[in-house]
Amino acid sequence: MKKTVVITGGANGIGRCLAQAMLQDGDKVIVVDIDETRGCAFERAHTPDLVFIHTDLSTPEGRAKAVKAIKDTGLMVDVLVHNAAIGKGGLLTADEHDFMDVLAVNLIAPFSLTKGLMGRLSSGASVINIASTRAFQSQPDGEAYAASKGGLVALTHAMAMTLAGKARVNAIAPGWIDTASCTHEAVDHEGPDHRQHPSGRIGSPADIVKAVLYLSDSDNRFINGQTIVIDGGMTRQMIYHQDHGWSYDPEPKS
Numbered sequence: 001m002k003k004t005v006v007i008t009g010g011a012n013g014i015g016r017c018l019a020q021a022m023l024q025d026g027d028k029v030i031v032v033d034i035d036e037t038r039g040c041a042f043e044r045a046h047t048p049d050l051v052f053i054h055t056d057l058s059t060p061e062g063r064a065k066a067v068k069a070i071k072d073t074g075l076m077v078d079v080l081v082h083n084a085a086i087g088k089g090g091l092l093t094a095d096e097h098d099f100m101d102v103l104a105v106n107l108i109a110p111f112s113l114t115k116g117l118m119g120r121l122s123s124g125a126s127v128i129n130i131a132s133t134r135a136f137q138s139q140p141d142g143e144a145y146a147a148s149k150g151g152l153v154a155l156t157h158a159m160a161m162t163l164a165g166k167a168r169v170n171a172i173a174p175g176w177i178d179t180a181s182c183t184h185e186a187v188d189h190e191g192p193d194h195r196q197h198p199s200g201r202i203g204s205p206a207d208i209v210k211a212v213l214y215l216s217d218s219d220n221r222f223i224n225g226q227t228i229v230i231d232g233g234m235t236r237q238m239i240y241h242q243d244h245g246w247s248y249d250p251e252p253k254s
């Protein structure tokens with residue numbers, strides 16, 4: 001069955017690859033993004049199957065504009081993918097304004113768009129939040145992004161309960177995904193970047209696209225409120241100095 005799919009952040013990267021896959025399946029795709037140049041060109045190349053809504057999801061006005069424009073299409077939404085995200089550092093480099101900006105795009109937008117579109121979700125709709133393994137582990141100075149993605153994981157199970165019987169809500173937590181290509185083609189990285197992953201390579205958008213297609217398939221409606229980690233096994237590695245080729249080599253303190 002052909003679907004109507006809304007993808008935030010669909011002008012670039014993973015969201016764009018997902019939009020292309022959905023278009024190939026014959027679906028109607030609505031892309032919501034701040035990148036006007038890439039979004040408009042994408043729409044021109046796929047009119048009338050792709051509708052581009054240019055807006056800034058970091059502001060209440062921008063989020064309201066997105067909801068209104070989606071409603072104005074007159075379409076019921078079968079799949080709603082909250083994929084747009086930004087990162088702006090943490091304790092070392094971000095101020096409160098930066099922190100709020102990250103929360104606005106990565107966490108408040110998924111809440112507000114879902115709330116605004118509740119009456120427009122088709123029966124059995126699928127809401128999919130693109131989180132990150134940074135919801136569960138960190139490098140220094142990543143507080144804003146990590147907090148937003150941790151919040152998105154919690155928002156996922158909370159919304160799954162509120163929307164029970166109406167829509168399923170799940171999240172995908174990608175690890176390192178190289179967005180240079182929409183396929184599994186080898187990307188331009190050194191061997192260790194790939195080999196450190198138990199799966200032997202960095203991820204590609206195709207890895208995430210397949211999971212979105214799986215979660216949005218109504219045959220899989222018993223999966224609800226879950227977060228699926230797709231990271232080539234990186235978050236499952238036990239790492240100790242001088243075990244299994246790992247060594248601790250801290251940057252010298254200045």
Ligand SMILES: NC(=O)c1ccc[n+]([C@@H]2O[C@H](COP(=O)([O-])OP(=O)(O)OC[C@H]3O[C@@H](n4cnc5c(N)ncnc54)[C@H](O)[C@@H]3O)[C@@H](O)[C@H]2O)c1
Nearest residue numbers: 009012013014033034035056057058083084085132176177
């Ligand atoms: N690429 C990775 O390694 C990776 C890893 C883990 C999680 N993720 C998650 O996957 C998703 C996609 O990542 P990506 O690498 O394709 O990112 P990307 O930066 O290539 O694409 C993000 C899109 O969001 C849009 N966007 C940013 N701010 C916006 C705003 N204020 N309003 C509307 N649109 C806005 C951008 O214009 C862009 O098109 C994100 O949620 C990201 O957190 C990515």
